[in-house]
Amino acid sequence: MVGKRIIAITVDVETDWGGRAETIYGIDKELPIILNVLKTEDVPATFFISGQLLMQNKTVKKVILKIANDGHEIASHGMNHNLNYSGLSYNKLFKQISESKRLLENIFQEEVIGFRSPQCRVNKDLYKALSQAGYKYDSSVVSKGIFPGRYSGVKTPIEPFVANGILEIPITTIPHLRMPLGLLWINAMGIETFKFISKVMNFTDISVLYLHPFDLLFKKIEGNSCPSPSADGFGPLRWSFSEASKRVGVIVNKWYNFKTANVVNTFTELIKYLKREGHRFLQLRDIYENCLKKT
DSSP: OOOSSEEEEEEEEOSTTTTTSSOOHIIIIIHHHHHHHHHHHTOOEEEEEOHHHHHHOHHHHHHHHHHHHTTOEEEEOOSOTTSOGGGOOHHHHHHHHHHHHHHHHHHHOSOOOEEOOGGGOOOTTHHHHHHHHTOOEEOOOBTTOBSSGGGBOTTSOSSOEEETTEEEOOBOEETTTTEEOBHHHHHHHOHHHHHHHHHHSOOOSEEEEEEOGGGGOSSOOSSOOEEEOOTTSOSOOEEEOOHHHHHHHHHHHHHHTTTGGGHHHHHHHHHHHHHHTTOEEOOHHHHHHHHHHHO
16 A cells, blocks of 8 residues: 555557547547646556557657657556456557567656556466566556456456566545546546545545546447457557447447537546645556565
């Protein structure tokens, strides 16, 4: 435990709609807004970056480089976001996480020690692979989550814990509601409701909030299709227009269109509120180092 009232803001940098589209409107239009809010409020954050973005688009690379220039932590979100990491073989999983680490370190010229699995889908061999690849911590697990698949973690401790030499720093769930501490979830319930809940229900000593650049977008994806990756996850995206994909796209659009006009204000007010309540903002790297000192 690193102390009381710690919060880490984490940003998953990927293509729009959780990797379901190959567009980058969130990165192009909204990532600069996120950086500006963090700079104005003098708050550090950890950015989990999908490696393939840096390989495919020079404009994206320029925008993303500003993250490190502003003093934020760079961490890995794997090479390709459009794979189900929980179903990968060990060799394919290791390739994804080791290649992304090498790429990010070459570009940013700093050691990358943190990882978050795309869509929080945790492979049974994740900690073993992370340890072999040279990572120090992971933040893929949603503590006490009750949703199946990506948000399941009913038996997961709420505080950081060590697994196979890797420190797991779980994403926090909103007490009793069991919803992940995500910006869109907070925006959906309303910031005033969140303030009330946070006053009557105790949060963990270390809280991890997550968001995405595309969370701030008001104009959503045109069409209702979802992408499917190439076989190894490293080639260009190929698009699937199946009826199932279209149905998923409709659901995704409805969710991301819900009260999205208020997200920037929610993000700004959330930071101001947490400051007033006495929270201290740390990067996940800092939490790892502090936990290391306690052992």
